[in-house]
Amino acid sequence: MPLLMTEGVCAVQPECPRRSVTPRQIPAPVSRAKCHESAANKRFLKRKASAWAGAQRIVFMIDKAPSRAAAQDVTDRERSDAALKRTYDCDVCVVGDDVAGLAIAIDLARRGREVILLTFTGARPLPLDGILSPGFTMSTSTLVDRVGQHDAQELLILSTQATERALAFAQKAGVAVGPRGRLSVARPHAADALVREHELRQELAPDTTVLVGAQDLAALLGTSTFTAGLGVVPAERVSPQALKVALEAEVLAAGVRALPVEGPLAADLKGLRKYLAAGRWRIRAFQVVITGPEAFARLGPKVAVLPRAPWVYGGFRLPAVEVPYGGMVEEAGLTGLRYHFDAGRLTLAAATATRVMTRVGAARVLRRHAAELYPVGPSLSDAASARMLPEPAGMPLVHEGERGVWYALAAAGDALSHGFLAGRLISGAIAEKDDRIALLQPFASTPLSGWAGRVARFAGYWHVRLAARLHMDKIATSTAGAPDTAVPAPDLLPDEEIADVRGLPPMPVPAAPAALPRRGMAAATSASRHAARAALHAASGWASGLAARAAAEPARRRRARREPEEEAPPRHPRGA
Numbered sequence: 267m268p269l270l271m272t273e274g275v276c277a278v279q280p281e282c283p284r285r286s287v288t289p290r291q292i293p294a295p296v297s298r299a300k301c302h303e304s305a306a307n308k309r310f311l312k313r314k315a316s317a318w319a320g321a322q323r324i325v326f327m328i329d330k331a332p333s334r335a336a337a338q339d340v341t342d343r344e345r346s347d348a349a350l351k352r353t354y355d356c357d358v359c360v361v362g363d364d365v366a367g368l369a370i371a372i373d374l375a376r377r378g379r380e381v382i383l384l385t386f387t388g389a390r391p392l393p394l395d396g397i398l399s400p401g402f403t404m405s406t407s408t409l410v411d412r413v414g415q416h417d418a419q420e421l422l423i424l425s426t427q428a429t430e431r432a433l434a435f436a437q438k439a440g441v442a443v444g445p446r447g448r449l450s451v452a453r454p455h456a457a458d459a460l461v462r463e464h465e466l467r468q469e470l471a472p473d474t475t476v477l478v479g480a481q482d483l484a485a486l487l488g489t490s491t492f493t494a495g496l497g498v499v500p501a502e503r504v505s506p507q508a509l510k511v512a513l514e515a516e517v518l519a520a521g522v523r524a525l526p527v528e529g530p531l532a533a534d535l536k537g538l539r540k541y542l543a544a545g546r547w548r549i550r551a552f553q554v555v556i557t558g559p560e561a562f563a564r565l566g567p568k569v570a571v572l573p574r575a576p577w578v579y580g581g582f583r584l585p586a587v588e589v590p591y592g593g594m595v596e597e598a599g600l601t602g603l604r605y606h607f608d609a610g611r612l613t614l615a616a617a618t619a620t621r622v623m624t625r626v627g628a629a630r631v632l633r634r635h636a637a638e639l640y641p642v643g644p645s646l647s648d649a650a651s652a653r654m655l656p657e658p659a660g661m662p663l664v665h666e667g668e669r670g671v672w673y674a675l676a677a678a679g680d681a682l683s684h685g686f687l688a689g690r691l692i693s694g695a696i697a698e699k700d701d702r703i704a705l706l707q708p709f710a711s712t713p714l715s716g717w718a719g720r721v722a723r724f725a726g727y728w729h730v731r732l733a734a735r736l737h738m739d740k741i742a743t744s745t746a747g748a749p750d751t752a753v754p755a756p757d758l759l760p761d762e763e764i765a766d767v768r769g770l771p772p773m774p775v776p777a778a779p780a781a782l783p784r785r786g787m788a789a790a791t792s793a794s795r796h797a798a799r800a801a802l803h804a805a806s807g808w809a810s811g812l813a814a815r816a817a818a819e820p821a822r823r824r825r826a827r828r829e830p831e832e833e834a835p836p837r838h839p840r841g842a
Contacts, residue, residue, distance in 0.1 A: 352547045354523070356382045358696065359542060359551035361531075361565070363524075364558035365506075365682055366674040368513035369689025375520035377697045382549055383517060383524045384531075384542070386560040391507055392653075393579050394615045395606060396682040397594045398433055399448045399501035400426040400474060403677060404660030405459070405598075406466045417705050419470040424702065426474060426500075428687035433502060435686075439512035441504060447593020448501035451483065456598055457494035463598075464496055474499055486591040489639045496598075503594060503606065506682060525549075531564050535671050553696055557674040557688070559656045570673060575657035576621040577602070577678070578628040580650035582642045585610040596679065603635060604679060612636065622652040664688045664703060665710035666695070673710075 360371045363385040371383045400422065402409065409418045436443050452460040460477075467475040478486070478495035486495075517524065527544050534541040535554055542549045556565065562572035589607040597603035602617025616635045622628045628650035636642040655678040662684040663675040672692050676684035694700030 351543070354382055354525075354547060354549045356380045356523075356549065356551050358382075358553040358555060359384065359540070359549050360555045360557065361542070362386070362556060362558035362561035362674075363510075363514075364560075365510065365513065365685030366676065366688040366692075367555065367557035367561075368510070368517055369686055370555055370557065370674070370693050371522045372513070372516050372520050373689055373693035374697060375517075375522050377693070379697065381522045382551070383522050384544075384549075384561075385524055385526050386558075386564065387526060387528070389560055390653075392615075392678065393581060394604060394613055395503045395594070396506040396509070397448055397501060397679070398429050398436070398443070398504055398683050399498045399594075400429045400471075400683065401467075401498055402661055403680065406463055406470065408660075410466070412708055413705065415470070420702070421705055422467070422471040422474070424690070424705075425683065425687055426471065428690055429500060429683050431690070432683060432686040433500065436502075436504060436509060436512070439516070441508050441512050443502040443504045445592030446500075446502055447591060448498045449478070449483075449486075449591070449593060449595045450496040450498065450598050451487075451492040451595060452494045452496075452598045453491065454493045460494045460496050460598060486589075487595065487639075488587055488589040491639055492597075501593060503592075504682065509682060527564070533565055533569055535569065535668055538670075540670065553670045553672070555672045555674065555692060557685075559675070562656075562675060572656060572675070573658050573663075574654040575602075576618045576652065577615055577655045578618060578622055578631050578650060578652050579613075579615045580629060580632040581614065582612045582632075582636055582640075583610060584612050584640055584642065587612075587640050605636075605639075612640065612642070618652075621654065625650050625652075628652045659709070661709040662688060662706065663710065664691055664706045666703065667710075672696070 357379040358371075358374050359382045360367045360374075361384045363383060367383065371381050375381045402421075402425065406418065406422075409421070413421070433443065450460070464475050464477045476497035476499060478497060480490075480493040483492055483495045484490045525547065529545055531542065531544045533543075533554075538552065540551050540554045542551070542554070556562065556570050559572055559574075562570040587607075587610065592607065594604065594606050596605075603614075604616075605612060605614040607613075614632055614636055616631060618631055622631060632650050633642060656675055657677050658675050662677075662680070663673060664684075664687070666672050672695070674685075674688035674692060676688065691700070691703040691706070695703045
């Protein structure tokens with residue numbers, strides 16, 4: 267039976283402002299005057315009583331109140347919004363405008379790929395300068411244990427080549443670099459580990475590290491807190507903002523389309539075509555590259571897990587302290603101390619066990635760390651701040667997840683060098699089917715997150731701090747009880763024999779600059795050629811021909827302290 271629509275007439279009472287769908291007029295009920303006075307639902311009214319012979323009919327009561335829009339109006343609005351979304355098709359979509367994302371976009375655009383770059387706003391720059399230097403935060407011995415000696419050597423060579431490429435780009439773009447130098451320093455309890463690190467690096471990548479002794483280190487840094495230093499060659503300080511501006515100009519010159527992302531970003535990365543949508547546009551791409559902490563945080567943990575660690579930043583004015591070394595100084599280990607000195611101004615960054623919530627707490631943590639190095643006092647020049655920074659467990663996070671989805675994330679201290687390394691590996695894998703990105707696949711798993719990650723980091727941080735304190739207390743007790751029998755310090759210079767045997771210093775106390783040995787740069791150079799190289803880093807052409815030089819001179823290096831044959835542990839044959 268066809269249904270008829272009656273506009274504005276109720277099936278029960280004509281004066282009721284409703285409309286109904288019914289085959290014919292229904293006589294008014296006897297016991298009710300209006301339909302809305304009945305106990306039935308106001309939208310759906312089911313009438314079992316019938317004027318005909320026991321037939322059942324359903325009457326739909328549709329509200330015509332002005333506060334609710336009609337269903338067809340909502341559908342038209344949704345269709346209009348969908349029609350206004352613009353769709354972009356491309357070969358590769360790079361999500362993130364950090365150094366790695368910009369380098370990948372430039373490389374792929376120059377290789378003929380159509381690239382779209384998604385940029386994010388609101389990222390705060392760090393007060394600490396960046397550094398362009400090879401190497402990784404993870405120790406070389408741990409790296410060899412994880413991937414083997416040959417793969418570890420290839421990773422070190424790739425890192426050195428990426429650093430040379432970054433320095434060449436900075437020179438071509440006119441970005442100011444310098445001062446030179448990067449020193450990884452250690453306190454007495456970790457000096458032996460730094461010596462072993464230098465020996466292993468010399469075997470895998472010769473002429474990329476320089477070992478510095480305690481006295482030369484005190485002359486370079488103006489503090490006696492550290493007893494061993496490992497200089498990395500090449501190394502150049504550079505402003506991250508200036509380098510990023512040069513990369514953005516190169517991106518525009520390469521013909522890359524840049525789209526800003528202001529609101530939420532939706533992503534569907536399954537299948538052959540990947541979809542990303544934000545605002546009034548959506549993107550369809552065959553390859554998607556996710557780089558940088560902003561992109562990881564925006565896409566969420568279901569797409570990319572962002573490992574982070576708490577850090578504090580700040581600066582001090584120290585006009586009375588003279589430090590001849592202007593490069594980057596970082597402490598080896600989980601403590602994460604990094605600083606550089608510029609014309610009486612100390613810029614410091616330190617990792618913490620837990621997140622610092624206030625600026626007062628950040629200033630207190632910075633002053634405690636700086637007081638172990640120099641007499642700072644209450645002079646805090648820059649406002650201290652706390653930040654959660656990416657920390658992917660000692661190695662850059664560069665790998666392929668789903669097919670056609672690539673990830674690149676580096677620690678904050680190595681974001682520049684590792685960004686160029688990630689750009690070379692990912693662009694080579696997409697454009698040339700280069701499989702060297704598989705060298706970093708063992709480090710693709712992210713560390714523990716949530717409460718388990720916080721507890722593990724807290725325990726590891728204080729394990730390192732307490733081990734250093736107990737070691738220094740033990741040395742201070744032994745030297746105070748028997749001053750004539752001081753524990754000899756290891757010879758930290760691999761190519762020179764020092765006649766005098768120096769004792770390890772007691773618990774380091776921040777001393778005034780006048781109390782430190784005034785040797786100067788000339789005395790440091792005459793005492794050790796390697797200390798001068800660590801301070802100046804005047805060598806060039808490090809990555810080219812590393813394997814050839816290593817093969818041509820197999821005995822170019824010798825151990826810092828050769829073991830006598832009688833001290834070597836005996837070797838028992840199998841089955842004995």
